[in-house]
Amino acid sequence: MSNPTMKSYEYHAWANGRVFARLAELSEETLHQELKDVFPSLYAGLVHIYQVDTVWLAAVQGRSYEEAKELRAKVQEKTTGKSIKELEALFLELAESYRNFLNEGGVPQLVRDFTHPTLGVLEASISELIQHVVNHGTYHRGNITSMLRQLGYTGVPTDYVLYLYEANK
Incomplete structure (x- = not known):
């Protein structure tokens, strides 16, 4: 794959898929079990990733902050x-x-300007913001792994190098 931004995004999608495969093994009750962690449940962690991914896609496509904010509520x-x-x-x-x-x-x-009501204007490339989406997802997949361990389950490895090995088969 010659497009590094696309490769980075494909890793993100692959890692999300691995988390879903692991969580599909658990009961719905376990997915919604309340925890005292970054998110109140495993399910809520996934919803947060989805919500942020949705908002950033809208932003990179040129939608306004207000439009993206409305999307966030719709995602919920x-x-x-x-x-x-x-x-x-x-x-x-x-x-x-x-x-x-x-x-x-x-x-x-x-390169686009991204306006936020309190943070101001950010001039950034689409590639840079996709890297943010990937980093954000990686961080919260780590939270989900931690939450799984709190519940007595094994986590799921989603390291980038594992993606590379699998993608090169």
Whole structure:
């Protein structure tokens, strides 16, 4: 894969898929079990990743902060009461939207202004913001692994090097 931004995003999608495969082995009760951690449950952690991924896709596509904020509320509604398989389907659909966007010629190199009401204006490339999406997901997949261990389950390895080994088979 010659596009480094796309490769980075594909790692993110792969790692999310590994987490879903692991969580699909658990009961719905376990997924929603309340914890005192970064997120109140494993499920809430996944919803947060999905929510942020959705908002950033809107931002890199040129939508305003206000539009992205509205999307965030819609995501909460969209994910409420979903099974793990239904939530995974939402992630897969979103990943396809990212791929379609990133495969448009020259998109990763585009530089845009991203306006936030308290942080100000950020001038950044699409590639830089995709790196943020990937880093954000990596951080919270680590939280989910920690939460799994608190519940007495093994985590799921999602290290980038594992993705590289698997992608090069």
